[in-house]
Amino acid sequence: MSRTTTDRDRNRTVHDDGTQPWLGFGEVRTCLIQNLGTLSPSASVALMQLTPGSPVSKVDRPVRRVVSPEQVTGVDCRLQVAREGRGRAIGTVLSHAVVTNGRILQGTAYVALSEATSKERREWRHYLRHQGVVEVLGSPKPHNIVDGYLADVSPPARGLDLASISDRIIDEVQQSDTLNHTTALRASTAVVRWAATLAKDAKPTVGIAKSDLPNLHVIRLSGAPDDLPMLIRFCEEFALHEWLLTTVQDVIVPRAETDIARDRDPLDSLLFALNELVPLWMPPTHLSPDMKALWEAMESRTHYSRLFERQVARIRDLRDQVKIRPPRRF
Amino acid sequence: MTAVDVSYDEMTQTAKVDAVPLGHLSVETGHLYLDDFAEGDRKIARQLEQAAPWLEAAGKRIRKRFGRNARISTCFLVDDYTPSGSALDQPKPSEVVDIVTTAADQAGFRIDYLAREAGCAVACERPYSGPRDQSALADIVAGLIVEEAAVGANGSRPPTAQTGWLSNGERSPAVAVAMDAPDWEPPEEFGKYRHSVFVDIELWSLDNNQTHAERQYSCSLLSAVWQLLRLGLLRNAGKAVAKPYRFGPNEAFPDLWSQLPSITQLTADAAPFAAYQALSVLPPHFRAAEHAAEIIIDHLRFDGAVLKQTADRARDETNPVTLPDNPVGRMSHLFFDDVHVTHND
Secondary structure, eight states: OOOOOOOOOOOOOSOTTOOOOSEEEEEEEEEEOSOSSOOOHHHHHHHTOOSTTSOOEEEOSSSOEEEOOOEEEEEEEEOOOSSSOOOEEEEEEEEEEEEETTTEEEEEEEEEEEEOSSSSOOOHHHHHHTTTEEEEESOOOHHHHHHHHHHOOSSSOSSOOHHHHHHHHHHHHHTOTTSOOOOSSOOOOEEEEEEEEEOTTOOOEEEEEEOSSTTEEEEEEEEOGGGHHHHHHHHHHHHHHHHHHHHIIIIIHHHHHHHHHTTBOOHHHHHHIIIIIGGGOOOGGGSOHHHHHHHHHHHHHHOHHHHHHHHHHHHHHHHHHHHHSOOSBO | OOOOOOOOOOGGGSOOOOOOOEEEEEEEEEEEEGGGGGGTTHHHHHHHHHHHHHHHHHHHHHHHHHOTTOOEEEEEEEEOSSOOSOGGGSOOHHHHHHHHHHHHHHHTSOOOEEEETHHHHSEESSTTOOGGGEEOHHHHHHHTBOOOOOTTOOSOSOOGGGGTEEESEEOOOOOOOOTTOTTOOOOEETTOBSBOOOOEEEOEEEOTTSSSOOEEEOHHHHHHHHHHHHTTOOEETTEEOSOOBOOOTTOOOOSSGGGSOSEEEOSTTOOOSEEEEEEEEEOGGGHHHHHHHHHHHHTBOOOHHHHHHHHHHHHTSSSOOOOOSSGGGGEEEEEOOSOOOOOOO
């Protein structure tokens, strides 16, 4: 199983007929691209061309971010509802892959939930006109749907299986013939599962919980329906930064310390971290005032940037130690 | 300190969507295999003669609704994709153009555009085109198919369109053909009305003789591509595809069909090739493939920008045209019968 993460903010989640979604669900996976070197810009674009003839989106600054065209998966399944109530979701889930700086791969699946426009399943083209929306038949309470979805983490999923969808898109990318399928670093895949409650005039809020399962974070968000694209992007950016911090703190630093203690050379992974991972730390505050406010509010609680700086300083210290007293075994 | 409003955009972030010229009506006056020209103009003459009254009737109706200047174009499709007897016996493009033009004259109308079916699989923008001005349209359309979710599908399983088949319902579960197979269940059309009309469409087959098998696309999928071209709904990364090409007065036609552009404009002052409405006047044996093409088109996820652009253009016409939401609603067919009146010359 490979894991991935994604990001993107060009989906339209509002129905033409004005029905607004009242929930948004998603799952983001983040991992290293299985390739020894950094992918060039053109190689990143080619890798993200998952649908022929659909444009790949590319932004060069502040970090190079290449996003695949949206993939569409049809669903018609019962919702996993906590406590009481039943619901059936019919429509399509969107997913896409993102490559950041030719190094990090993310796979994202997301969907907006809105009220059903009829009591029966409608013709398929109706659902294709509102891509990324599932209509909910039945009337379970939104907070029960959210709790049910966020708790439905052990495979096989009993409700909407966004985990498999985001996983598949990662697999599809990682299996590409253009990659050499080796990585400079053994790091795991991190998963962020999120649910947003949407209501007119609601102010954006974020609540992050680190799960007791390894590499899993659960995020509850709220906002207005129009905020959904921003919330999706927020979760993708959070997933990327969370993965960077975890990788540096739990993989790079402890391994280097162990290597030094055993007189082995840790320099390769320290330099990989400094040259390849540290430049990726770029909070998305430039995207919009709302994103800036949301991200900074999150920072003021978690101090992620400060934690990351501390880890980076630690890596530099270790590098300097190795330079002063080289290990005996090269 | 005052806040300064700064914006920063990168052009590669969102693709621009080209507009294509659109008329009111595109009439497909026929569809023939290259082998059909082996007997000269007999088949095409009969085909165009059958189509003529319907073309006239459709034209009248459109002019009545949209005025005398309504833009109506005619086209003809030649199948150079299906492998035929022998490439040596094939008529040259220039010969076919002459036959078609003459036959249309006799039938009392003009054919504005000649298209070739292989040019629907891979669009060629101009004669002798190379990979740089080609678009793999069949691949693009196949990539836009979103299978209808079966009841219970929650995203766990990958879609089966990768098998090269698309159905409009739930297939019958695979069971061993045995007299005592008790678990046989019938297939079922999604959203059926009482009884099912279950259709399973082969989108492509693979030539298994080669290591790198090439997809051989089915008539059904290529018909879908052809109809979408006529409705002006296909783009390659936002760019228009298969724009009609007009040969200059001193420019000779290529000798090989594969060197011809996808769509060749035959008349000087033709109305646009693509149109708000597409009518096909065809012999009855195309019925199944045309039905399959409609099902395929009903399972495509269109770029919202392209649909909106088309609908806006239609609404802004002098006599506004209201397009239905689904592209299939802009297509109509007329399948004539096989009864011929024999002339006693």
